[in-house]
Amino acid sequence: MSTPQVTVETHQNEFLPAGGRTVDAVVTVTQTGAVSAAPARGAAAAEVVMIDVSASMSGAKLRAAKEAAIAALGVIPDGVAFAIVAGDTEAWTVYPGRSRLATSSPANRAEARLAVQRLRTRGGTTIGAWLTLAADLFRRHGATINHAILLTDGANGESEKSFDRVLERCAGLFVCDSRGVGDGWVARDLIKIAEHLLGTASGITDPGELAADFVAMTRTAMGKTRADVRLRLWTPAGATIRFVKQVHPEIIDLTGRRRDTGARVGEYPIGAWGAESRDYHLNIDLEPHPVGQEVLAARVSVVHGDDVLGQSLVRAVWTDDLSSTTTINRQVAHYTNETELADAILEGTAAQKAGDLDRATLKLGRAVQLAAESGREDTAKLLAKVVDVVDERTGTVRLRKVAASIDAEMAAVASRKTQQVRPRPAD
Missing domain, CATH: 3.40.50.410 (von Willebrand factor, type A domain)
Structure with a gap:
């Protein structure tokens, strides 16, 4: 059979306003083919x-x-x-x-x-x-x-x-x-x-x-063919990586798992791989540059042992064109909402267990709102077993006086699974 091939793609809006510092990118890693079983x-x-x-x-x-x-x-x-x-x-x-x-x-x-x-x-x-x-x-x-x-x-x-x-x-x-x-x-x-x-x-x-x-x-x-695969990030001087998260197929925060391997280089474990595709959300803080200047915000490599399997770049361009800087990349927007939804459910159900009903209502209401906005009907159905939805558009809910605790646990764990969004031809 064919040797497994790895591709790495970056999805982002590279344009930042004058003085802008934050770069968001979603990196899709895909392995195809297999050597054999x-x-x-x-x-x-x-x-x-x-x-x-x-x-x-x-x-x-x-x-x-x-x-x-x-x-x-x-x-x-x-x-x-x-x-x-x-x-x-x-x-x-x-x-x-x-x-x-x-x-x-x-x-x-x-x-x-x-x-x-x-x-x-x-x-x-x-x-x-x-x-x-x-x-x-x-x-x-x-x-x-x-x-x-x-x-x-x-x-x-x-x-x-x-x-x-x-x-x-x-x-x-x-x-x-x-x-x-x-x-x-x-x-x-x-x-x-x-x-x-x-x-x-x-x-x-x-x-x-x-x-x-x-x-x-x-x-x-x-079906896995490679173990201990890592995501290697190089960033320029003055840059700070705020977070690295796997956002598909499940949300896994990798930020605290970084291992420094060189000057401004760190590696994050991404486990064993077969024929599959996963998405990673990177958030990087950069030193601002003059309008019109472009810099390399990050070099993203997928490595296995000493082999670099694939690589992609994250860019930053400063501009005074408002239409460019206000455009939100589709993948970044999607996974930002998915992560907020999962966190809101987990925090809301934890607050409910702890007896903090005001915080539970606030967080679970926000979860209902996000589920409606992102079309997550599966999550919305689970949440409806935990709260009475008054207005999903504003996230107005009432905690149910009688609700099975398993419904809250199911909602929390199910929300960590995400739906992958692919770029449109125009992206």
């Missing part, structure tokens, strides 16, 4: 499935979790390393045991299925312990592409500081997709995992949908 085989790839077996998982949720794990086993190719981890307040390797990974084969997958069927519920929920064990398994095996699935139905019982320390230790070692099932999980826990471990976060209220989701996540992971 081989890079995700053998020692090159490893998969760990983490299943919550706390007491609240008993009944239909545990049965569905078992079915989902077994379904995921069915699509792990021969030669891929794998393990099944169970977790409550502790974590242990259900299969193959002895804190190691097995090599996928028909016989080993059959043994793993039997081990999964024997799972029973007990205890509470300490997600950090599960992630720590997964990290140890990946570290000992030494695969190139490491992927994990984490399923929980409840709130994490450890302190936020302890959880954050675990996530920092796991960051860069493996990608983790986090899932909540039922009605007791917390969106902020799942989002934290996705942000630190560069995965996806989602809530599933119907346990019957788990199996299809596990299969999809596993197949996607097995």
Whole structure:
């Protein structure tokens, strides 16, 4: 098959008014083609499935979790390393045991299925312990592409500081997709995992949908051909990078993950890649230049090891032409709204939990307004379960006196997924 090709495109309005400092750009990174399925085989790839077996998982949720794990086993190719981890307040390797990974084969997958069927519920929920064990398994095996699935139905019982320390230790070692099932999980826990471990976060209220989701996540992971890809940014003297965010397919703030690699050069981890396209929003503060002058605001490179896979430029041009400086780039406007929408929902639902009803009303009202403006009907429907909408145009809402807490969690986690917008021919 063909060698994977990477393209990097910049979407922006490069024109700034006299004295202007802020440059916004959306950078689209696309990988096409594939060498073969081989890079995700053998020692090159490893998969760990983490299943919550706390007491609240008993009944239909545990049965569905078992079915989902077994379904995921069915699509792990021969030669891929794998393990099944169970977790409550502790974590242990259900299969193959002895804190190691097995090599996928028909016989080993059959043994793993039997081990999964024997799972029973007990205890509470300490997600950090599960992630720590997964990290140890990946570290000992030494695969190139490491992927994990984490399923929980409840709130994490450890302190936020302890959880954050675990996530920092796991960051860069493996990608983790986090899932909540039922009605007791917390969106902020799942989002934290996705942000630190560069995965996806989602809530599933119907346990019957788990199996299809596990299969999809596993197949996607097995399609990755490059691990530890990074976004490298060079900026000129006097420039400050205010933020770097992945804005499609999910919102992940990468700003705090920068690693300086040279004079005015920093790298941001963007995880493992297959055939896919992602968008990144850059916001840069520049020293103003005279009207008519053009500068290079940033050089954006996608790198893998020592290889530069693709590159694009972000420009800044100072002008006194009002029509040029007031034009907002379509991609920048779209993702600015999407990010504000997601943040408003997360902040609003957190305020509601904390009893700050005025702030909750303000933030959730703004979310309703943004969802209406951007045509996010899916998000608007979820918000309508949390608030009574008086006027979506002005964001006037009333908090519902009786609302299922899961509706707020679903709205928060679903809003992190974005719709990609492509440039028009005239852009």
